[in-house]
Amino acid sequence: MKRMNRRTFLKKLMITGIGGILATSFSYGYARFIEPEKLTVTHHIISHPLIPKEFTGTKLLQFSDVHLGHYYGLNRFRYTIEKINELQPDIVLFTGDLLDEPNKYPHIDAVANELSRIRAPLGKFSIYGNHDHGGYGxxxxxxxxxxxxxxxxVNEHVLIKRQNESFIAIAGVDDMMLGKPNFSEMVKSIPDSTYTIALLHEPDGAMQMSRHPVHLQLSGHSHGGQVQLPFIGPLITPPLSETYYEGFxxxxxxTLYVNRGLGTTRIPLRFLSPPELTVFTLQHQVLEKQQDGL
Known part of the structure; x- marks a missing residue:
């Protein structure tokens, strides 16, 4: 084996060091300036026997965790609103954390004006996140x-009706960290055998939610970890999103779905966790006995 001389060793060491610096710089640049603006749209079909036939094809759009502030501005928010309208949802659901620091944000009316542009013929619904209660918000x-x-x-529900008086329930519970959640009150008086979708900011509340007649829980809060590493997953997730942090x-x-959200908090980075709008298309599920004509 040929022995490496000092000059060759130093040259290889320098090349390795420069390569490491370039890779680190590229990764930081991508996580800071590119991925946070790579808005993705995910589409899913939700099938269940309790979804009325009249609701087949109904589109629900979920967005979450905007964290408007220093790192997420109104121009990007306007683009997001336009994208939401392009998707033509029937129902729009926001699962919390609109402003990063509500009492310090200077453009309150402008945000309301942008949100008012969202079109959803069957309704627009929202819940509190921890940042919405925080900062005297x-x-x-x-x-x-x-x-x-x-x-x-806030610990309540509405019934969404379509043809022939068929309906589903949209429910929302107060934030688990800074609010006063009441799951029982939320589902109180929902008619039996009603397909129920519940909004809860923190996904790890799913175990409590599962004790109630709720079929689909939509959450945010985790940001998908914001920064994930291959084969490792998220480096850190906020409290109450450590068990469930992304997807189904x-x-x-x-059934729980965790949306990755739109903005960032604490650090302005996203890596392997791009911002997300989620579209759910409802579908009445025909039972096998019905399919067989039994």
Missing amino acids: TDIYRHIMEKSGFQML YQIHHL
């Missing part, structure tokens, strides 16, 4: 959402 957030035509759901999960009869 509880009243600020409610003002924005109600002014823009969103109905706030099944908890007993409850």
